Amino acid sequence: MTKPKILAFAGSTRSDSFNKKLIKIAVDGAIDVGVEVTFTDLRDFPMPLYDGDLEQREGLPANTRKLKDLMLTHQGFLISSPEYNSSISGVLKNTIDWTTRQTEGESPLACYKGKISGLMSASPGGLGGLRGLVR
Numbered sequence: 001m002t003k004p005k006i007l008a009f010a011g012s013t014r015s016d017s018f019n020k021k022l023i024k025i026a027v028d029g030a031i032d033v034g035v036e037v038t039f040t041d042l043r044d045f046p047m048p049l050y051d052g053d054l055e056q057r058e059g060l061p062a063n064t065r066k067l068k069d070l071m072l073t074h075q076g077f078l079i080s081s082p083e084y085n086s087s088i089s090g091v092l093k094n095t096i097d098w099t100t101r102q103t104e105g106e107s108p109l110a111c112y113k114g115k116i117s118g119l120m121s122a123s124p125g126g127l128g129g130l131r132g133l134v135r
């Protein structure tokens with residue numbers, strides 16, 4: 001059986017992000033026990049805000065396609081994301097919105113179906129980012 005590959009990223013793009021730091025600690029720990037993990041920074045995949053007209057006109061943004069291709073080569077996700085105004089961060093939500101869009105020849109939710117995600121959060125706030133992880 002081939003080992004599952006895990007894609008790890010933070011729901012914050014800022015350089016000094018606590019969530020990037022947390023995810024890197026988790027990635028190091030997973031690698032130490034033999035898991036194959038790829039860390040990626042969503043800052044390297046800047047995307048416009050989801051806009052249905054843009055999608056209809058131009059299809060997926062190039063960076064969405066690139067990230068989807070990377071996601072398709074991994075069998076699970078490890079995500080650490082902050083809580084913004086008691087909810088999911090805009091960066092993570094926009095990434096999910098674009099990467100869940102189906103393109104020709106793709107099955108629905110191709111990047112996500114059958115995959116398992118581990119969710120974490122770091123925040124200096126009282127609830128530690130908990131509310132950003134609630135569906």
Ligand SMILES: Cc1cc2nc3c(=O)[nH]c(=O)nc-3n(C[C@H](O)[C@H](O)[C@H](O)COP(=O)(O)O)c2cc1C
Pocket residue numbers: 010012013014016017018019020082083084085086087122123124125126127128129
């Ligand atoms: C727009 C905005 C909204 C925020 N809302 C919350 C919040 O609801 N709860 C909370 O604990 N922290 C909140 N924070 C603080 C973030 O958790 C904190 O800035 C955190 O460090 C961001 O994650 P990062 O370090 O990975 O970038 C908010 C920050 C921003 C910029």
